[in-house]
Amino acid sequence: MTQSTVHPGVSGYEEGRRAVSAAAGKVLAGHPPAATPVRQFLGACFDAGLAWVHFPVGRGGLGVDAGLQDFADGILQGAGGVNPFQLNPIAYGMAGPTVVAHATEDMKTRLLRPMYTCEHVWCQLFSEPGAGSDLAGLATRAVSGGADWVVNGQKIWTSLGHVARWALLLARTDPDVEKHQGLTYFVLDMRSPGVEVRPLRQMTGEAEFNEIFLTGVRIPDTQRLGEVGEGWRVAMTTLMNERNAIGAGSSVRNSGLIRVPLRLWAQRPDLRTPVLQDRLVALFARADAARLTGDRQRVERGGGPIGPEGSAAKLVLSELGQAIFDFCMDFLGPEATCYSGYDARHEPEDLGGGVKLWTSAAGDEDVQRMFLRSRAYTIEGGTSDILRNIVGERVLGLPGDLRADRDKPWAEVPRG
Amino acid sequence: MASIEFEWSDEQRALRELVAGFFTRSPGDGYDRPVWRRLGTDLSALGLATSEAFGGSGASAIELGIVAEEMGRALYSAPFLATAGLAMTTLGGCALDQLVKELLPQLVDGTLVATAALSDVAGHIDLTRPPLAARRNGDRWALDGSSSFVLDGGAADVVVCYASARDIPGIFVVRGDATGLARSEVPGLDPGRHQAHLTFHGAEATEVGSGGSARTAVEAGLNVASALLAAEQAGVAQAMLATTLDYAKTRMQFGRPIGSFQAVKHRLADMYVDVEDARSASYHALWAIAEGTDDPALAASLAYTVSAEAARRVTASAIQVHGGIGFTWEHPAHRYFKRAVSNGALLGGKAMHAQRLTAAALGEHALAGPA
Numbered sequence: 136m137t138q139s140t141v142h143p144g145v146s147g148y149e150e151g152r153r154a155v156s157a158a159a160g161k162v163l164a165g166h167p168p169a170a171t172p173v174r175q176f177l178g179a180c181f182d183a184g185l186a187w188v189h190f191p192v193g194r195g196g197l198g199v200d201a202g203l204q205d206f207a208d209g210i211l212q213g214a215g216g217v218n219p220f221q222l223n224p225i226a227y228g229m230a231g232p233t234v235v236a237h238a239t240e241d242m243k244t245r246l247l248r249p250m251y252t253c254e255h256v257w258c259q260l261f262s263e264p265g266a267g268s269d270l271a272g273l274a275t276r277a278v279s280g281g282a283d284w285v286v287n288g289q290k291i292w293t294s295l296g297h298v299a300r301w302a303l304l305l306a307r308t309d310p311d312v313e314k315h316q317g318l319t320y321f322v323l324d325m326r327s328p329g330v331e332v333r334p335l336r337q338m339t340g341e342a343e344f345n346e347i348f349l350t351g352v353r354i355p356d357t358q359r360l361g362e363v364g365e366g367w368r369v370a371m372t373t374l375m376n377e378r379n380a381i382g383a384g385s386s387v388r389n390s391g392l393i394r395v396p397l398r399l400w401a402q403r404p405d406l407r408t409p410v411l412q413d414r415l416v417a418l419f420a421r422a423d424a425a426r427l428t429g430d431r432q433r434v435e436r437g438g439g440p441i442g443p444e445g446s447a448a449k450l451v452l453s454e455l456g457q458a459i460f461d462f463c464m465d466f467l468g469p470e471a472t473c474y475s476g477y478d479a480r481h482e483p484e485d486l487g488g489g490v491k492l493w494t495s496a497a498g499d500e501d502v503q504r505m506f507l508r509s510r511a512y513t514i515e516g517g518t519s520d521i522l523r524n525i526v527g528e529r530v531l532g533l534p535g536d537l538r539a540d541r542d543k544p545w546a547e548v549p550r551g
Numbered sequence: 552m553a554s555i556e557f558e559w560s561d562e563q564r565a566l567r568e569l570v571a572g573f574f575t576r577s578p579g580d581g582y583d584r585p586v587w588r589r590l591g592t593d594l595s596a597l598g599l600a601t602s603e604a605f606g607g608s609g610a611s612a613i614e615l616g617i618v619a620e621e622m623g624r625a626l627y628s629a630p631f632l633a634t635a636g637l638a639m640t641t642l643g644g645c646a647l648d649q650l651v652k653e654l655l656p657q658l659v660d661g662t663l664v665a666t667a668a669l670s671d672v673a674g675h676i677d678l679t680r681p682p683l684a685a686r687r688n689g690d691r692w693a694l695d696g697s698s699s700f701v702l703d704g705g706a707a708d709v710v711v712c713y714a715s716a717r718d719i720p721g722i723f724v725v726r727g728d729a730t731g732l733a734r735s736e737v738p739g740l741d742p743g744r745h746q747a748h749l750t751f752h753g754a755e756a757t758e759v760g761s762g763g764s765a766r767t768a769v770e771a772g773l774n775v776a777s778a779l780l781a782a783e784q785a786g787v788a789q790a791m792l793a794t795t796l797d798y799a800k801t802r803m804q805f806g807r808p809i810g811s812f813q814a815v816k817h818r819l820a821d822m823y824v825d826v827e828d829a830r831s832a833s834y835h836a837l838w839a840i841a842e843g844t845d846d847p848a849l850a851a852s853l854a855y856t857v858s859a860e861a862a863r864r865v866t867a868s869a870i871q872v873h874g875g876i877g878f879t880w881e882h883p884a885h886r887y888f889k890r891a892v893s894n895g896a897l898l899g900g901k902a903m904h905a906q907r908l909t910a911a912a913l914g915e916h917a918l919a920g921p922a
C-alpha cells in the first residue's frame with residue numbers, strides 16, 4: 136500500500152522528520168499564510184511534498200512515514216495555514232490516497248495537484264438507493280464501448296456532489312459473477328454530459344448531499360483505476376482512508392468535539408448541576424481515552440498503514456460525538472427546544488479564490504444544528520452495525536454471518 | 552533516558568515475558584512468603600522503580616505497570632499494589648530518613664511486605680485530612696485512630712501511616728506487630744484481594760516525613776498505586792476478552808459458532824474497544840508518572856476511571872457470552888469479574904477519582920461541593 140511508500144533518499148523516522156521540518160520552514164518563509172492567497176499556499180505545500188507526506192516526491196509527498204503528516208500539519212496550521220481536510224474532505228481524505236495508489240501516472244499528474252489546491256472539489260459516487268451498507272451489491276452499470284465506458288445508473292447521498300468537479304465512481308461491469316468480482320473503479324469528470332445532480336434536503340434543513348443520475352455518461356478507459364473487475368479492491372483503499380479520516384482524532388486534549396460542551400459549561404454557570412457535571416466529566420474521560428488510544432495505535436503502527444482498527448476508532452468517535460451532543464442538549468434544557476435554522480442557508484465561508492470551508496458551515500455555537508447533524512455520524516462512512524461487524528471479523532477474527540448472497544452471481548441476488 | 556510514550560523497549564518486552572511466565576506457572580501466590588521473596592530476588596519485580604542505592608533497579612513506574620498488568624491477566628494475588636505501589640513510592644519520597652534507608656532494601660528483595668494507611672474508616676481518602684492522629688511519646692511517636700480498607704493491612708510487616716500532628720500532615724512508620732496496633736481482616740468480595748481494618752491505640756511509630764513534602768509523597772504513592780491498579784484492570788480485561796473470544800469461536804449453537812451471531816459479535820467488538828481504552832489510559836498514566844508526559848494526578852485518576860468501567864463491562868460480558876458455564880464457580884469468569892468490581896472500588900473508590908478528574912477537567916468551573 137501507498138501509506139508506507141518510502142522514498143529511497145529518506146530512510147528513518149528521524150530523517151523524515153528533518154525533511155518535513157525543512158520543507159515546512161521553506162514554505163512558510165516563501166509563502167507566509169497571512170500574506171498568500173489560499174490556493175497559492177496550498178500549491179506551495181504540494182510542491183514541497185507536504186500535501187500527503189508519504190506520497191512519492193513529485194506527487195505531493197516526500198516519501199516519508201505517513202505518521203509525519205500530523206507533524207507537518209502541526210507546523211503549517213500552527214503558522215496559520217489552512218486545514219485542507221476542511222476544504223476538500225473527500226479529495227484530501229480519500230481521492231488522493233486512491234489515485235496515488237491506482238491511477239496511471241498521467242492521471243496522477245492531472246488530478247493530484249488541483250485536488251490539493253481545491254481547484255477541483257471531489258465527491259464519492261458509491262452509495263445507491265439499493266446499495267448502502269451492502270456497497271458491493273450496487274447496480275450502476277458500466278459497459279465497455281471501445282476506448283470509452285458508458286455508464287447508466289443512480290447514486291445517492293453524495294456529499295458535495297453539487298459542487299464537485301471530480302468523482303470517485305464504483306460501477307458494475309459484470310453482473311454475472313459474484314458481486315465483489317464484477318465491479319470496476321473509475322474517476323469521473325462531473326462536467327461530462329449525462330451527469331445530473333439533484334440536491335437532497337436533510338434533517339438539518341440543509342442540502343449537503345445529493346442524488347446523482349448517470350445517463351449514458353462516457354468515461355475514457357484511461358480514467359479507470361485498477362483492472363476491470365478489481366474495483367472492490369480499489370474501493371477498499373478509499374473506504375479504509377474514509378474511516379481513518381473520520382476516525383483519526385487529534386492528539387491534543389480537548390481539541391475534538393468534547394471542546395463544545397466544555398466551552399458551554401464554562402460559558403453558562405447558570406445551567407450547571409451536579410448530575411450534569413458528572414455526565415460531562417464521564418464524557419471527558421471517554422474522549423480522552425479515545426484520544427490516547429489513537430495516539431497509542433499510531434505509535435504501535437510505527438507509520439505503517441492503518442488496519443481494520445481504524446474502523447474501531449470511527450465507531451468510538453461517532454458514538455461519543457452523539458453522546459456529547461445529547462449532553463449539550465440536556466445541558467441547555469428548555470433552550471434546547473429552540474431552533475430557527477431549518478431555512479437558514481449555511482453558505483460555506485469563502486477563503487478567497489473560490490476556496491470554501493465546506494465542512495464547518497456552522498460554528499460550534501450552533502449546538503442544536505450540530506446535535507441534529509450528529510445523527511449522521513453513525514450512518515455515514517459505514518454504520519455502527521457494519522463497523523462492529525468489521526471489528527468482530529477483521530480485528531478479532533470471529534466467523535462471518537450467514538449470507539444469502541454467497542457465491543451467487545450478482546444478477547441472481549434478491550434486492551429491495 | 553526519556554522514552555516515547557507507548558513505545559516499549561526490548562528490556563520492557565523481556566520483563567513482560569518473564570513475569571507473565573512466572574505468574575502463569577508458579578504454584579501458590581504472592582502471599583506465600585517464599586514466593587514473595589522470589590518476586591523480589593529472582594524476578595527483581597519489586598524494586599523496579601526504586602533507586603539502585605537501595606538495591607532497586609532504578610527503572611520506573613512503567614516497569615511496575617508491566618508487572619501489574621500481567622498480574623491482572625493471570626489473576627495473580629500478591630501484596631504488590633500495597634507494597635510496590637503505595638508504600639515504596641511513599642517511602643521513596645522520604646528517602647533521606649535513616650529508617651527508610653534500612654527498610655527500602657528489605658522491601659526490594661521481598662523480605663518485608665508493606666502497605667499504607669491513608670483511608671478513613673469509610674475507606675475514603677482525602678489528602679487534606681490524614682485519617683490518624685500522631686502525638687509525641689518521648690523521643691518516639693504514638694498514633695491514635697482507625698483506618699479501614701487498608702490494602703494488605705493484615706499481611707504487612709510495615710504500615711506507612713498518614714497522620715497529622717497538630718494539624719501538620721506527616722508520614723509515620725508502624726511495625727505490623729507494634730503494641731497498640733490491632734488488625735482485623737475484612738473478608739473480600741474478591742477472595743484474592745486482602746484488606747484489613749486497623750485500629751491504633753497509641754501505636755508505637757517513627758516519623759519519616761512531615762509537612763508539605765509528606766503530603767506530596769503520599770500523593771505520589773496514591774498516583775502510582777492508582778496507575779498500577781489501572782494496568783492490572785487492563786490485564787484483567789484482556790484476559791477475559793481473549794477467553795471469551797476463544798469460546799465464541801468454538802461454542803456451537805444452531806449449527807454455527809456463537810461468535811457468528813451479530814449480537815455476540817457486537818458485544819465482543821465493544822469489549823475490544825473497552826480493552827483498548829483501558830490499555831491506553833493506564834499506559835498513559837504510567838508514562839505521565841515516569842516521564843512527565845502529563846499531570847500525574849489527572850492521568851492516574853483518568854486511568855483508574857476508564858479502566859474500572861472497562862474491566863467491569865468486559866468481565867460482565869464474559870460471563871454473559873459464556874452462558875450457564877460462565878455463572879459456575881469452576882469457570883474463571885466470575886473470579887475476573889469480582890476482581891474487576893473490587894478493584895474499581897479500591898484506593899478511594901470511583902467517586903474520589905471522579906472528583907479529582909472533575910477538578911482537572913473543569914478547573915475553576917467545577918461546582919463547589921463536598922470532596
Ligand SMILES: Cc1cc2nc3c(=O)[nH]c(=O)nc-3n(C[C@H](O)[C@H](O)[C@H](O)COP(=O)(O)OP(=O)(O)OC[C@H]3O[C@@H](n4cnc5c(N)ncnc54)[C@H](O)[C@@H]3O)c2cc1C
Binds near residue numbers: 262264295516518520
Ligand atoms: C450525511 C451523509 C453523507 C453521506 N455521504 C456519502 C457520500 O458522499 N458518498 C456515498 O457514496 N455515500 C454517502 N453516504 C451514504 C452512507 O455511506 C450510507 O448511508 C451508509 O453506508 C448506509 O447505507 P444505507 O443508507 O443504504 O442504509 P442500509 O445499508 O440500508 O442500512 C439500514 C440499517 O440496516 C443496518 N444494516 C445493514 N446491513 C447490516 C448488517 N449486515 N448487519 C447489521 N445491520 C445492518 C444498518 O446498520 C442500518 O442501521 C452518506 C450518508 C450520510 C448520512
